[in-house]
Amino acid sequence: MSDASIDWAALYQKHRKAMFGAAREVLRGSGRVDLAEDAVQNAMVSLMQSPPTEAPRSWEALLVATAKRRALDMATSAYMSRRAPLSEDVPETDHVVVEDEVLERLETLAVARAVLARRDDRTRTVFREVVVFDRPRAEVAAELGVTPPRISQIVTEVLAEIRAAVEKGG
Known part of the structure; x- marks a missing residue:
């Protein structure tokens, strides 16, 4: 109650x-x-x-x-x-696939953090608010005194840098 x-x-x-x-x-x-x-x-x-x-x-x-x-x-x-229960029909290597996915995500997260650490506070704020907290670009733009297209540009630039760093291997 x-x-x-x-x-x-x-x-x-x-x-x-x-x-x-x-x-x-x-x-x-x-x-x-x-x-x-x-x-x-x-x-x-x-x-x-x-x-x-x-x-x-x-x-x-x-x-x-x-x-x-x-x-x-x-x-x-x-x-x-x-996850399927392990049995004779399911290969015992399934857990390796899951572990690989987790490791890949952790590596991507580490790369993303390194990329963001090189960026200025405003860029980190924009990325956190739009990507992590999924806030509307217009709302974030109004708070920061910029246009929504500028917020989109910032997010796109950071995501492209993260993708490039991941492909490069860190």
């Missing part, structure tokens, strides 16, 4: 971006970032059904941690449901 003294809508509005970003980061490893919104929704429903008995020190920390846990639950169940 939800506690009527807690303004859940206001908490959601205030912390949804952080919750979504955390859930998306957890789900990225499983290739299921499409479930990030579901993880945030599940986190909110869970907290509304069982609110904390005392006000937490930080609502943001509680909401983000709950969203991460829900995302982790989803990532684990998505991963497990995609």
Whole structure:
């Protein structure tokens, strides 16, 4: 039962971006970032059904941690449901394919971080807001005082640099 003294809508509005970003980061490893919104929704429903008995020190920390846990639950169940049980019909090398995919994603992530580290703060902000948090280009442009096409150019330049660095091998 939800506690009527807690303004859940206001908490959601205030912390949804952080919750979504955390859930998306957890789900990225499983290739299921499409479930990030579901993880945030599940986190909110869970907290509304069982609110904390005392006000937490930080609502943001509680909401983000709950969203991460829900995302982790989803990532684990998505991963497990995609894997076939090992049997005589399924080659035992399937786990090698999964490990290779994970390693490839980790290498790409490391390359992307290195590319972004060489860029200025504004470029990193644009990339984080548009690509990681999936915010509308027009919204980010308005906040930074540039045009939406400039935001698109920045994102395209960074993605091209990351692709080139990945193809080059780092």
